[in-house]
Amino acid sequence: MPVRTLDMLSRKSHGNSKMLLKLKLVQFDLAAPLRALRQCFTFLTTMCRVVEGRRALAEMDVRTLADIGISRAEADAEINRKPWDF
Numbered sequence: 621m622p623v624r625t626l627d628m629l630s631r632k633s634h635g636n637s638k639m640l641l642k643l644k645l646v647q648f649d650l651a652a653p654l655r656a657l658r659q660c661f662t663f664l665t666t667m668c669r670v671v672e673g674r675r676a677l678a679e680m681d682v683r684t685l686a687d688i689g690i691s692r693a694e695a696d697a698e699i700n701r702k703p704w705d706f
Contacts, residue, residue: 670706674699 677690678699685695 666706667703671703674701 677685677695680688680695682692685692690698
């Protein structure tokens with residue numbers, strides 16, 4: 621983290637003497653945390669879509685599964701996968 625020093629000249633309220641204040645300003649790089657947050661959001665969004673698709677697959681009957689070219693065993697294997705396994 622880069623640190624900058626800011627010198628400020630200030631006057632005391634009860635006199636004319638001047639006081640030099642040194643303030644340290646810390647600059648935060650927000651790009652990396654925001655990028656990580658965006659990746660997390662994308663992952664969770666994708667996981668929700670996969671779960672929805674697996675729920676729809678679970679509701680299909682054998683004839684509908686045959687129409688899309690999937691057997692009941694393949695559908696069950698897909699349905700039983702973990703939500704993050706896509």
